[in-house]
Amino acid sequence: MSQVHTHLHTEFDRYPLLRKEFGAYEVDRIINAEAADFHWDSRFAERNFGAYEGFDEGEDGGEIVRIIGFFRGQYYVATCVVDVERRVRAMLRLTHFDSVESAEAVFLAGGG
DSSP: OOOOOOOGGGGGOOHHHHHHHHOHHHHHHHHHHTHHHHHHHTEEEEEEEEEEOOSOTTSOOEEEEEEEEEETTEEEEEEEEEOTTOOEEEEEEEEEESSHHHHHHHHHHTOO
16 A cells, blocks of 8 residues: 655645636736745745845845745745845745755755
């Protein structure tokens, strides 16, 4: 008898519910437009990587943050820019992984 092990993180993937509610085409369109927000909200760990000074004149700076999470059935590591209130402003890089172990290795090594 074979066993299928489901990682705890899969329980928190909002994508299946969103797809059921809005339909595949519509939810994919929304996610593509708001990818940084969806990935930020789906993170389960983060690491600060220092200050970010690239916001518009007159705005407070932010931080560069590396995150690891699970969304749309995949693990990912992303590098994001957040403002002083910890709201995501941009996603600079996103890399997907087939396993949590691969994602964690990149996340901990500072890559991704």
